Amino acid sequence: MSKKRYIVFVLNLFIGIQYVFADVNDGLMAYSKKDYTKAFNEFEESSSQGDLAATHYLASMYYQGFGISKDLNKAVILFEKSANQGYAPSLANLAVMHAKGKEMEFIKIWIALWNIKAGQLKLVMHNLNFS
Structure with a gap:
């Protein structure tokens, strides 16, 4: 690669x-201006492009219920x-959520209950020859 192309490549990389x-x-x-809808949209777009910080901030907004339903x-x-x-x-943040426990345990219990219900429904459908 020529020196000129290399410089253009590096400049494009930094611009990108x-x-x-x-x-x-x-x-x-x-977010600092409490425009949560705009903040959510910006984080969501960056997160979809693989930005880890944006994914973290987006998760925080879901956790807090800012700009989107909790x-x-x-x-x-x-x-x-x-x-x-x-x-x-x-x-x-995951460690803090785990330490709080209530929210995480509620989610785990809720998921387990729905899995049980899904299994029961599958069993009922099988017994009625609907599977």
């Missing part, structure tokens, strides 16, 4: 990085997504 993080910064600015399940999924890729603040 700034572009990706611009949405997160816009989201943080909107959804602890979605918050846990998003925190786990970014934590599993090495984003430490998400791991810390």
Whole structure:
């Protein structure tokens, strides 16, 4: 690769990085102004592009119910997504949620109950020859 092409490549890389993080910064600015809808949209867009910080902030919004209906399940999924890729603040939030216990245990119990109901329904359908 020629020196000129290499410089263009590096400049494009940095411009692209700034572009990706611009949405997160816009989201943080909107959040600080309590424009939660705009913040949510900015974080969601950046998260869909693989930005771990945006995924973390999006999870926080689901957890708090800002800009979107409170959804602890979605918050846990998003925190786990970014934590599993090495984003430490998400791991810390999962630890806090686990320490609180009530919300996490409620989710686990709720999921278990629905799995039981689904299993019972499957058994009933099988016994009635609907499977």
